[in-house]
Each structure stands twice: as structure tokens, then as C-alpha cells.
Amino acid sequence: METMTKNVSVEKSKTSKISEVDFNNLSFGSVYTDHMLVCDFVNGAWQTPKVVPYQPITLEPSAKIFHYGQSIFEGMKAYKDENGDAWLFRPLENFKRLNKSAKRLAIPELPEAYFMEGLTTLLQVEKDWIPQNPGSSLYVRPFILASGTGFHASPADEYKFIIACAPSGAYFSGKVKVLIEENYSRAANGGVGYAKAGGNYAGQFYPTQLAIEKGYNQVIWTDDNTHEYIEEAGAMNIFVRINDTLITGPTSDRILDGITRKSILEIAEDQGIATEVRKITVSEVVEAAKNGSLKEMFGAGTAAVVSPIAGFGYQGTDYELPELDNSYATQLKTYITDIQYNRTEDKFGWRYPVE
Amino acid sequence: METMTKNVSVEKSKTSKISEVDFNNLSFGSVYTDHMLVCDFVNGAWQTPKVVPYQPITLEPSAKIFHYGQSIFEGMKAYKDENGDAWLFRPLENFKRLNKSAKRLAIPELPEAYFMEGLTTLLQVEKDWIPQNPGSSLYVRPFILASGTGFHASPADEYKFIIACAPSGAYFSGKVKVLIEENYSRAANGGVGYAKAGGNYAGQFYPTQLAIEKGYNQVIWTDDNTHEYIEEAGAMNIFVRINDTLITGPTSDRILDGITRKSILEIAEDQGIATEVRKITVSEVVEAAKNGSLKEMFGAGTAAVVSPIAGFGYQGTDYELPELDNSYATQLKTYITDIQYNRTEDKFGWRYPVE
Ligand SMILES: Cc1ncc(COP(=O)(O)O)c(C=O)c1O
Numbered sequence: 061m062e063t064m065t066k067n068v069s070v071e072k073s074k075t076s077k078i079s080e081v082d083f084n085n086l087s088f089g090s091v092y093t094d095h096m097l098v099c100d101f102v103n104g105a106w107q108t109p110k111v112v113p114y115q116p117i118t119l120e121p122s123a124k125i126f127h128y129g130q131s132i133f134e135g136m137k138a139y140k141d142e143n144g145d146a147w148l149f150r151p152l153e154n155f156k157r158l159n160k161s162a163k164r165l166a167i168p169e170l171p172e173a174y175f176m177e178g179l180t181t182l183l184q185v186e187k188d189w190i191p192q193n194p195g196s197s198l199y200v201r202p203f204i205l206a207s208g209t210g211f212h213a214s215p216a217d218e219y220k221f222i223i224a225c226a227p228s229g230a231y232f233s234g235k236v237k238v239l240i241e242e243n244y245s246r247a248a249n250g251g252v253g254y255a256k257a258g259g260n261y262a263g264q265f266y267p268t269q270l271a272i273e274k275g276y277n278q279v280i281w282t283d284d285n286t287h288e289y290i291e292e293a294g295a296m297n298i299f300v301r302i303n304d305t306l307i308t309g310p311t312s313d314r315i316l317d318g319i320t321r322k323s324i325l326e327i328a329e330d331q332g333i334a335t336e337v338r339k340i341t342v343s344e345v346v347e348a349a350k351n352g353s354l355k356e357m358f359g360a361g362t363a364a365v366v367s368p369i370a371g372f373g374y375q376g377t378d379y380e381l382p383e384l385d386n387s388y389a390t391q392l393k394t395y396i397t398d399i400q401y402n403r404t405e406d407k408f409g410w411r412y413p414v415e
Numbered sequence: 416m417e418t419m420t421k422n423v424s425v426e427k428s429k430t431s432k433i434s435e436v437d438f439n440n441l442s443f444g445s446v447y448t449d450h451m452l453v454c455d456f457v458n459g460a461w462q463t464p465k466v467v468p469y470q471p472i473t474l475e476p477s478a479k480i481f482h483y484g485q486s487i488f489e490g491m492k493a494y495k496d497e498n499g500d501a502w503l504f505r506p507l508e509n510f511k512r513l514n515k516s517a518k519r520l521a522i523p524e525l526p527e528a529y530f531m532e533g534l535t536t537l538l539q540v541e542k543d544w545i546p547q548n549p550g551s552s553l554y555v556r557p558f559i560l561a562s563g564t565g566f567h568a569s570p571a572d573e574y575k576f577i578i579a580c581a582p583s584g585a586y587f588s589g590k591v592k593v594l595i596e597e598n599y600s601r602a603a604n605g606g607v608g609y610a611k612a613g614g615n616y617a618g619q620f621y622p623t624q625l626a627i628e629k630g631y632n633q634v635i636w637t638d639d640n641t642h643e644y645i646e647e648a649g650a651m652n653i654f655v656r657i658n659d660t661l662i663t664g665p666t667s668d669r670i671l672d673g674i675t676r677k678s679i680l681e682i683a684e685d686q687g688i689a690t691e692v693r694k695i696t697v698s699e700v701v702e703a704a705k706n707g708s709l710k711e712m713f714g715a716g717t718a719a720v721v722s723p724i725a726g727f728g729y730q731g732t733d734y735e736l737p738e739l740d741n742s743y744a745t746q747l748k749t750y751i752t753d754i755q756y757n758r759t760e761d762k763f764g765w766r767y768p769v770e
């Protein structure tokens with residue numbers, strides 16, 4: 061599509077690192093491709109995006125990103141099918157969410173064409189980096205950082221929008237043991253929890269480390285006021301299956317409106333699984349675990365897709381979840397990844413060709 | 416003091432920008448001195464700090480500071496007295512708070528000697544940059560950023576501790592009109608509000624912009640659950656005077672333990688002003704404004720020292736505060752700045768020589 065790239069210039073790197081990469085042995089997001097997209101906000105406007113060789117970023121020590129956490133990001137994946145064609149999954153949703161985050165963080169919103177043409181141009185250049193191995197994909201990380209300077213706590217006047225890519229294997233392997241959090245919180249009412257703001261993630265590290273020291277893999281976040289409502293699973297949305305009903309919490313200003321979450325809801329409904337979007341209390345989950353009606357819990361997000369939970373800790377007691385032969389987690393993960401990797405018909409219109 | 420600098424190396428810059436600076440016309444934190452302190456955390460340890468020429472910072476696009484907001488900072492000032500001697504104000508308190516923030520943000524804590532010797536060595540090198548003009552000072556900005564890389568949301572394995580300095584005039588000029596916030600929040604219970612984490616500040620920008628559009632200068636933050644308790648004034652602690660009692664809220668995990676706040680409390684008590692540290696409700700402040708018992712409100716913080724409030728908006732109504740001849744704000748600001756600029760005896764032992 062010639063018109064798709066009219067706004068994006070391409071400067072090719074002289075060499076490629078691709079031969080150094082073991083595509084059969086990829087970790088998550090730690091090897092980067094040869095190019096990146098860069099788009100600067102200066103003089104009150106986003107400038108023409110450029111694909112350039114992957115390279116370090118140089119900023120003044122007084123750049124606001126270093127002091128005031130003014131940054132946002134997105135996470136998406138590019139998939140390669142059996143024919144070698146490349147696909148994205150609902151990329152416009154990532155674009156819209158980036159701008160929602162931008163608004164809340166007082167970052168100037170990005171034009172849709174700059175995001176979409178920048179993204180597809182970069183992925184065309186990096187097509188060889190999209191892995192074909194099962195479960196692998198090219199993790200795509202759009203982000204915006206405040207490059208403008210000043211020690212005054214106010215929005216920057218310059219920004220950088222960047223897309224970098226990392227060929228990646230699966231994010232988690234195996235089932236995770238989670239701790240339902242009773243003290244720490246990730247988001248305030250009226251805060252930035254619904255945005256993919258950098259600061260939301262750093263705030264999770266310490267409580268997560270404490271949970272890991274106690275033998276858990278992840279924290280289940282609860283509301284900051286009562287710790288009685290289950291809100292997110294680490295950096296994923298959370299699903300709970302009680303008997304045969306699949307339940308997830310409603311989005312709010314504390315909860316990220318996950319693209320995997322809403323896709324899973326649509327798929328489940330389409331497949332005749334009963335779903336409920338409503339607040340989930342810790343006490344009902346504990347009760348359901350005790351009386352055996354709690355069949356499954358899983359996290360949902362782009363990186364891990366679906367991350368089944370083996371059990372949870374709460375107030376010093378550990379609760380195990382049963383092993384199921386036909387779990388919703390497996391069924392839904394298979395369906396959504398079949399769409400992503402172009403192994404099945406896409407009746408929802410979610411697949412987006414990289415071309 | 417020879418021993419003070421044994422751990423810090425100094426590389427002098429070849430030229431100085433100092434002659435380009437108009438010291439009679441300084442804004443806040445937008446001109447930087449010739450040198451900065453840099454100290455790297457690599458291989459599991461903080462390395463020897465170095466004073467180097469002020470220079471840009473180069474990081475990988477995958478540096479965690481850009482994605483997960485893993486950064487903290489401090490704000491302090493260096494003052495020059497009539498004799499040309501330079502002073503800091505309670506710098507150990509900034510050091511301790513930096514490490515409190517570090518812990519909450521999963522950043523490795525810094526050794527005291529690296530902070531204190533790094534700080535004093537840098538200030539000795541930059542002594543000519545400390546302004547002598549009334550109200551001016553050298554604003555000193557210690558900060559730590561996550562330089563380690565990876566798209567996995569987990570703590571970085573490398574960090575940079577930096578101190579940069581900016582000769583500065585007063586932060587605010589004149590009295591400010593504030594808006595008591597009813598929708599947005601800066602901090603969650605169990606969150607990172609008590610830390611000087613970068614992300615806390617970016618989250619304030621948008622609500623502050625909305626308040627500015629409505630004709631206010633700043634937001635008064637309230638608790639995220641009920642919006643019924645007054646917590647902070649922008650990036651300052653808040654004081655309210657009802658009749659002759661000076662009241663400030665207790666610190667909590669949502670409120671920064673300000674050094675100006677606690678110094679003001681001690682000074683007020685010493686001067687025979689009745690003080691109370693207790694929760695302040697919006698309704699009592701509105702009530703006091705209506706019946707005339709609300710005499711003063713002011714913000715307190717390193718940058719502005721004391722920032723008197725002219726009036727506040729709440730639920731669509733504006734309340735004006737009276738003009739006072741002998742305000743606590745003026746009395747306390749005079750006293751604390753007299754200590755800072757070595758114009759009075761320092762009975763509290765707060766002044767710290769730069770030597
Ligand atoms: C806090 C949080 N919740 C949920 C999600 C899941 O969102 P998505 O499915 O769009 O990746 C993410 C991002 O991956 C997240 O960071």
C-alpha cells in the first residue's frame with residue numbers, strides 16, 4: 061500500500077543483528093530489532109515519523125521523563141502465519157488507548173496516521189524479525205516520553221514517540237500462584253490506573269517483590285479503599301470462573317481497559333459461555349474456593365495472552381484451584397491465538413494485515 | 416574537609432557558562448550549572464560517584480525509566496550568606512527520604528556517604544553558581560533513574576543517581592488561588608504518594624491544567640475515597656489557620672513527609688503558635704471560611720518555602736481569605752529563610768555548611 065507510507069521516511073541500518081538471534085530460544089522483550097520508529101513533538105506539533113536504525117536516546121539531565129514520570133506506553137504483538145504473512149491484532153484499539161493515556165498524562169495526543177503508518181512501515185522493514193515459531197511473536201512497544209526540560213513540575217513542551225520491537229517467546233510459562241493484596245494498591249480513584257502510565261508499573265514492583273519472597277509469582281490487586289474487590293492480576297486483567305460463569309470486573313478509572321479482556325468477553329459470549337461483568341469480591345472468591353464452585357482464575361493481557369492461576373494466598377491461607385481437562389482458559393487462549401496467527405476465520409474482524 | 420571528598424572524583428569542565436547567566440533575572444530550575452554528580456548502580460553495587468561536566472544522558476530505548484516510571488527525586492536548595500559562605504538546609508532529611516522512596520520503588524538504596532560527599536563535593540565545585548541575590552538560591556536536584564533495560568515489567572538491574580543544580584529565583588510569585596479537588600486524586604492508600612516517585616507528578620498535570628483553565632493556580636488534593644479530607648497543595652504540604660491555631664494533616668502513605676512542613680511545625684511551636692496535626696475536612700474549612708474563623712491557608716515546600724493562598728474554589732463557589740497584617744505565613748517564612756540564609760541563630764541545628 062503506497063499511500064500507507066507517505067508520511068513516514070525510512071533510513072535503513074547498514075548492518076543487521078538478526079543472524080545473532082536464536083529464534084528457538086527467545087525470552088520476553090530483551091532482544092531488539094534493527095530499526096525503530098521515532099516521531100518528535102516540537103514547536104507545538106508532532107513531526108513526520110521516521111524509521112531509523114535502532115539507537116540510543118540522548119536527553120538532557122533535566123528532561124521531564126527523568127523527574128516527573130511523564131510517559132505512557134502500549135504493548136502489542138505482530139504474528140506470522142504459515143504462509144509468512146504478518147498480522148497485528150486490533151491495533152487501532154492500542155492507538156485509541158495510547159491517546160486516552162496521553163490525555164490523562166497531559167501529553168499531546170498523536171495523529172492516527174502517524175501511529176498506524178509509523179507502525180506498519182516499521183513492521184514492513186522488520187518483517188524478517190517476526191518469528192514463525194509456535195507461541196513466538198514480535199512484541200511491539202510504542203511509547204511516549206517527555207523530552208522537554210525543566211525542574212518545574214509541569215508538562216513538558218517536547219516529547220518523543222517511539223516504537224521499538226523485540227522478538228519474544230512466551231511471557232509466562234506454567235501456572236502462577238498469586239497473592240491477593242491486602243495492604244498495597246496500584247491505583248487511586250480519580251488517579252491514572254486506567255492509563256498505561258509508566259509510574260503505575262514502578263509502583264507495583266515492591267509489593268510484587270514481597271509477594272515473590274513469600275513464594276507467589278504475582279499480586280492480585282484489590283481496590284485501595286477496602287481491599288475487598290479484586291481488580292487486576294499483576295499487569296493483566298483478571299477473570300474468575302464460578303461454576304460455569306466467567307466473571308471479570310468492570311473497567312473503571314482504576315482498571316486498564318484491556319484489549320485481551322474485551323476480546324475474551326466477546327469470544328466467550330460467541331461460544332455460549334455465560335459471562336458477567338461485575339465487581340468481584342475477595343470474600344466470594346474465597347467462599348467459592350472453599351465450596352468448590354471456583355473452577356478457574358486467569359489473567360488476560362497481550363504479553364501472556366491467558367495466564368492460568370494455580371492457586372491464591374489470602375490472609376495467610378493458600379487456596380488451590382482444581383486441574384481441569386476442559387478449562388475456559390485453554391479454550392479461550394486457543395481461540396484467540398488462532399485468530400492472531402491466522403489459523404482460523406476471523407469473524408470479529410480483529411486481524412489487521414501488515415502491508 | 417579532605418575526608419569528605421575521598422570517595423568522589425572530580426572532572427572539571429573546560430569552559431563555564433556562568434558569564435551567560437543573568438543572576439538578577441532567574442526563573443525556577445531552567446538554567447543548569449557547569450557540572451553534575453553521576454553515580455552508577457551496576458553489577459549489584461553503587462559505584463564511586465563522580466563530578467563531571469554537565470552533559471546529556473544516553474540510554475537504550477528499552478531503559479526501564481522510559482517504560483515503567485522507575486524513578487525518584489529530591490529537591491533541596493543551597494543558600495549563600497552575606498559573607499559568601501554556602502549552606503544547605505537539613506540535607507540528611509533529603510537523603511533519608513530518597514532512600515524511603517527508593518525502597519518503595521524497588522530501587523537499590525544509596526549509601527549515605529555517596530549522597531552526602533557527592534552533594535558537598537559538587538557544591539564546592541559549583542560554589543560560584545549559588546546566587547547571593549535576595550530570595551534566590553541554587554536549586555539542587557538529586558534523582559535516580561532506572562537505566563537497566565527490558566520490556567518485562569520488573570525492576571531494572573542498573574540505575575543512575577545524578578545531582579544537577581539550577582540557580583533559581585522564587586518559585587511562585589504572589590498569592591495563589593486554589594481549587595479543592597472533587598474528582599481527581601494524586602495518591603492511593605497503599606500506593607506511592609509518600610514517595611517522591613516521578614509518576615506521582617505526571618498524574619497531577621492534567622487535573623492541574625483543568626484547574627488552571629477554570630482560573631485557579633493550583634489544586635488542593637483530597638483523599639481519593641471520599642474527597643472530604645484536605646491532603647496536599649499541589650506539590651506542597653498544606654497548612655490551615657483557623658482562629659489562631661495552625662493545622663496540618665498527619666503524614667500517611669498518601670502524603671509526602673515534607674521537610675518544610677516539619678520545620679514549620681517546630682518553629683511554630685517554638686514561637687508559641689498553637690499547632691495541631693490532625694485530619695482536616697473540606698467541610699470544616701468551608702465552614703470556617705463562611706464564619707470568618709479561617710484566617711490563612713498556605714502551602715509549604717522547599718521550592719516555594721511558604722506559598723500563601725488568596726482563596727479557594729469548592730463545588731462552584733469561590734471563597735476569599737482575608738488580607739492579614741501579621742500572617743503566620745509571613746512570620747514563619749521569614750524565620751525559616753533567616754535560618755536558611757544564615758541571618759539568624761540556628762537553635763535547631765538545621766543549617767549544614769557546604770565545605
Ligand atoms: C495494568 C494492565 N492491565 C491489563 C492489561 C492487559 O491489557 P491488554 O489486553 O490490552 O494487553 C495490561 C497490559 O498488558 C496492563 O498493563
Ligand SMILES: Cc1ncc(COP(=O)(O)O)c(C=O)c1O
Pocket residue numbers: 490611647649650651652671672673674675676715716717718
Ligand atoms: C507532593 C509534595 N508534597 C510536599 C512537598 C514538600 O516537601 P519539602 O518541604 O521536603 O520540599 C513536596 C516537595 O517539595 C512534594 O513534592
